[in-house]
Amino acid sequence: MVYGPHTPDDRSRMLAALGIGSVDELFDVIPASVRARPMALPAAMTELDLMARLRSLAGHNRVDLASFLGAGVYRHHLPPVVDQILLRGEFYTAYTPYQPEISQGTLQTIYEYQSLLAELTGLDVVSASHYDGATATAEAALMTCRATHRERVLVSRGVHPQARQTLETYFAGANLAFDEVPLVVDGPAAGTTDLAALQRLLEDTARPVAGVVAAQPNVLGLLEPMDEVGRLAHAAGALFVAAVEPVSLAVLAPPAAYGADIAAGEGQPLGIPPQYGGPYLGILACRDSLVRQIPGRLVGMTSDADGRRAYVMTMRAREQDIRREKAASNICTNQALCALAAAVYVAALGPGGLRDVAATSAARASELAVALADAGAPRLHPGAYLNEFAVRVPDAQAVHRRLLHRGILAGIPLAQLEPGDASLADGLLVCATECTTAEEIELFAWALRDELGAAPGATGAAGGEGTR
């Protein structure tokens, strides 16, 4: 036994107490025909060998490259205090706080997380967490169907494709319908949600719409006319779901300000490492009036028998262990420790620090846009952006590959993110954060210019600054 305490003598004492000669007898109940054959697994490793193998595997990943990858997952400065707190065994080896008297630590941290996200989103109800941004978005869309008793949702193609695909899977299971709202193809609003198309889709009265989902910023990094989307949704009796990026909420208008009924988003930028996809943090928040529709755990403040302030999981009649097949969702295990990371991160930065992260990222992105345009890769869309945008690069996938061999992760080819969309085929989606250095930007621009064979400034006419 690798981590257990039992000596052969302990086992003998337990067997003797049970009056049996071998532990095998405890498994006699398994019918002989279905007892396991031996497992062909690699032999046990010592801790020394295990650590060597893990170091070797981790070493086969390339995390030393100049990276401009984003698309919902961002490399931000991680204050060491965040991970130090996560390593408190009392937090990370605890279960769901079903016994509140000895779980006040977890419960208060979740309550504080709910409160911090309520400040950022402007929405009063925040679930204790969902799996990730994609599943939170799908759950938000399902909420709109439950709340309106309608069975169709409209999703902007500006919402991250992985969230749209997850929503599609969830909706197929629930026998619900969804339609995608296209993006404007050209002109000043290119790359943002096509409001005229949205209006037409909402007018199909035979198929009334439960909710409209749009992202701010959208997957192309562009700022959407969220108030307009919300106005159209509400005029048709639909709810409005905003898919948001939480760091941006330090500077951008909060979802409540533009009329969103529900906000969903990927919480990874709040102090959680990229980790090749997870564990992340699904943010889900809603207006007070939707509190009975929100899935997942909620922590409330109350008092104990002596009148002391205390916290407890509450409104549990929505949950699977009580309601079973009538529950709002099947969610049980959530991402509590990731919510703790987000809370510590936000508190460690403070309001000014979080604003600085968003604003410095935006400033670096401006520098990147100028440098890339100068290198021959102008922005693909003219609209306003925060810290991420698409650039036009002929034969983008091949150029992306060649830049990789020069040590540059040149963002994400849009043909890979949105295959089949001809208007995006020549696009690279790039981002900058406060971690992006001037040297990295210079290296990227220099290598790109070299790849494109363009003279400095030759094709930079479309400009990197976008509209003001």
Next chain:
Amino acid sequence: MSVTGPKLQPTLFELSGPGRAAGRRIPAPPADALERIPVAALRESPPALPEVDEASLVRHYVNLSQLNWGVDTGFYPLGSCTMKYNPKVNEWAARLPGFASLHPLAPDETAQGTLELLWELERDLAEISAMDAVTLQPAAGAHGELTGILVVRAYHRARGDLERTEVLIPDSAHGTNPATASMAGFRTVNIPSAADGGVDLEAFRAALGPRTAAIMITNPSTLGLFERRIVELIEMVHAAGALAYMDGANLNAMLGRFRPGEAGFDVMHFNVHKTFSTPHGGGGPGAGPVGVRAPLIPFLPAPRVLREPDGTFRLERPGERPASIGRVRGHVGSVGILVRAWAYIRAHGPDGLREASDDAVLAANYLRGRLVAGGAFEVPYPGPCAHEFIASGAGLKRATGVRTLDVAKRLIDKGYHPPTIYFPHTVEEAMLIEPTETERLDTLDAFAEALLEIAREAHETPDLVLSAPHSAPVRRLDEATAARQPNLRWRPEVPPAPGPR
């Protein structure tokens, strides 16, 4: 109400003061950083986030952590949750920069280490379960259930079998099973338990038919019993054209002893945060990989991890497996958790895993025997049990008025986390006790003694039990007011005075 008792903490918001936030962590942005953003898209006023210095912040969280109970604190016999020790080397592993800093959209050639680990873990889990393939994507057990049942749905539909609208679920199942069936568009048919705790075969036979898509079985059951009639059950399911789903929540009872694929199960999920000791995190994150038999592989969610003939690894490309149910989440999985599970499996090897289950079952039976001998609680099903067992406080309640809830709260005073209580719903005043394989014999003895002592207290000084806990940071909570007048976010009780700061 008072804000703080012993060690209780004010909220972050109450620790806040203007200008108190920790020093500059990142470079200041230029003054015009946001000037290119249209004003309409910007916030009108900054969010009212707390400003706290780092030392106060650390004390806040360290003191909060000390209000918690974790496996690192002490015994945590929470039935069906497998609260075993979480090895520290696994925390180290997941934090290696090569794993932690890798972006999920990084090209395959820059992610070979993680892809290799994931590919190996898929194979290991397939070997452990005798399933033909495994997807690592689901983020939790319930998410694995949803994935598995959507795969079942896709399988039937692909065969043109559209009439299968029901999922059969024993009444002792976790609530996630019926909630999952609903999310996947199925109707739940509840199957009562037989007197011996197993599935009632006659009720099962009566419910099974051409409308049955699948049966979801937790094995061993939530009563801590191996399903004795498993062979007949699965034969009947298959004869009816339905599929057999195994909820793997209790797999820690059976590593190396029972492999679901060999018994004919078609789909199952693993809870790596139970069986493979990735920590529970105060409620998550976990991971819920799903294993399937060969006919179901085409329907697994995308993307899968593939190995090329040249030994390199890659992610499946969009549309490469057209019958897939699609995506169930962003990216490829909760990789940071899966690294820990891989490390746990490698540290044990096949013999170590079997020994872990053997010790878990031995410890549960030993503890069960102690309680049977003590006589104060009913232990309703004949032994042996699997890795956990049911005890009932029904008799104690009738004799003394002390309920299982009170016993649980009094256990806190004795220095233990209570077991799972009032679950499964089919047993009156239930306690579901799972000691796991990582608790010392003297801990098991002392815990049994504590339970028996509480039973004595229930007779002699019932008020002491009824008003427990007495030594916890807080006493019992007003849950009714919390639900009736929900306070789900901090608001300053007194609005800040208007005017200049």
